[in-house]
Amino acid sequence: MTLRLALAGExxxxVGRARAYVCGITPYDTTHLGHxxxxxxxxxxxxVLRRIGVEVEMCRNVTDVDDxxxxxxERxxxxxxxxxxxxxxRFDRDMAALGVRPPTHQPRAHNHVDGVVRLASALLERGVAYERDGEILFRAAATGLDVVEVPPDASEVPPSRRAEDPRDxxxxxxxxxxxxxxxxxxGEGRPGWHAECAAMALSVLGPAVDLHVGGADLRHPHHTxxxxxAEALTGVRPFARARLHVGTVRVDGAKMxxxxxxxxxxxDLLETHPAAAIRLLLLDRPWDRPWDLAPGALDAAAGRLERLFAAAARNAGGVATDAVVAALLDDLDVPAALDIAENEGGEAARTALSVLGLT
Structure with a gap:
């Protein structure tokens, strides 16, 4: 049987390699739990992909050109x-503490401004963009972007005063x-937010990606x-074969x-809790659901982590190991994988801790 990852039921x-583009940080308020x-x-x-023998080429950008x-x-x-x-x-230090492996590529927006200029020129030539007083705007209606259903947690980007259509x-x-x-x-200018990521993704990974990752609030208008x-430039559709839009972290119902x-x-959390407990707090839930940071949640994650380590120390066979991997391949069902690991112990628990980066 061929092992493969399914996301959102798909x-x-x-074959051999996965190209992943991860929308990275704007490095000025790093690193909060939502990041x-x-x-x-x-x-x-x-x-998980590496566990089944897939090489992962990951590009995680840095948006260092941003209003x-x-x-x-300036402040x-x-x-x-x-x-x-x-x-x-600071961000890299926090990621290292949390066991997040460095990406294969980490392009910075200021190094790809020329790519945005070339992108803008090509979109103008294809008739899907227009110029107004030195600003280049992308025609949403010409590409179907205007009919995208806006999710409730969409990021807010004010329309340009020069736009023919406020959705451009x-x-x-x-x-x-x-x-x-x-x-x-x-004339002298600056790239638009969406265009920065499009230029970086195209430059590093080519005309399409296998997996596009970002916070749920980036689904629209940024990822769309x-x-x-990218699709208007290359003609390759879809730009992303699968998407991992991670649920928003909230405090008292408000997005962090x-x-x-x-x-x-x-x-701040690392001063009082093990990094693995913070990582487990973020993972022990469905990846696509928003959630509130409740009082005591981190202590509960630390307790779960202790039970997992105790289970891993038990002398149990590896029969349940395949079940742990199967749960992770089924929509990254971490809670199910952890329940199996905690109940079965032994090799199953050790596998879960290793694949999830908790050791």
């Missing part, structure tokens, strides 16, 4: 690039005074926008975000 057949959830789940998906990051850098009295570098250092996302825009800017055929731009003032930082 099998993902792979960590996405990257820990991406790491687990890669580990919000620039504003945060701190720092240049955007040095400010982003410090945030990236920016590919390139003029820079305002004081902003970092780059040359283009339309970048995919539509700097704007909400409810961030829970990984670095």
């Amino acid at each position: 099998p993902l057949p792979l 960590a959830a996405t990257f820990v789940w991406a790491d687990v998906a890669a580990r 919000v990051l620039d504003a945060a850098a 701190a009295g720092r240049r955007f690039d040095s400010f982003a570098a410090v945030g990236q250092f 996302p920016t590919v390139w825009r003029p820079a305002t005074p004081g902003e970092a800017a780059w040359p283009s055929p339309w 926008g970048m995919a539509a731009m 975000a700097k704007s909400a003032g409810n961030l829970v930082l990984v670095a």
Whole structure:
């Protein structure tokens, strides 16, 4: 029997290699638990694929050209690039502590601005973009992007005042005074958010990917926008064969975000709890469901971890090991895999702890 991963009920057949694009951080408020959830789940998906012999080529970008990051850098009295570098250092440190393996590629947006310019030029040539006062906008109606059902947790991107249709996302825009800017055929400017990721994904992984990973709030307009731009450029559809949109982490019902003032930082949690317990807190649930960080949840995860280690120490056979792997291949059902591991112990528990990166 061929082993393969299924996500959201759909099998993902792979031959030898999987290309995964993970929407990375904007490095200015790193690393809160909402960030960590996405990257820990991406790491687990890669580990499960490697378990069945699939090589994973993972690209996780860094959005270091961003209006919000620039504003945060200005408040701190720092240049955007040095400010982003410090945030990236903190993020990498937190990921290492949580056992998240480094990606194969980690492109930074400021190194791919020329790619965005080429993307914008090509979209103009294909008639799916237009120019207004130095801004290049992507025609949503021409690509089906305007009919996408907007999920309730979608990220909010205000429409451009130059857009013919408020649903038309920016590919390139003029820079305002004081902003970092780059040359283009339309004047000094900056890339649009979706276009940055499209350019990085196309440059590193080619015209399509097997798995696209990000927080649930990035489904629209970010992932739909970048995919539509890539598909319009290459003609290859779909851009992503499968998607892993990780459920939002909330505090008292509100999405964890700097704007909400409810961030829970990984670095702070690491001062009082084992990294493996934090990782288990993020994983012991369905990957696509939003969830609230409840009081005592981290202590409960630490208790579950202790029971798993105790189970792994038992002298039990490996009969249930296949059941652990089967649960993980069935929509990354970590809770089911952990229940089997805890109940059966021995090799089954050791397999679960290893594949899930908890050892």
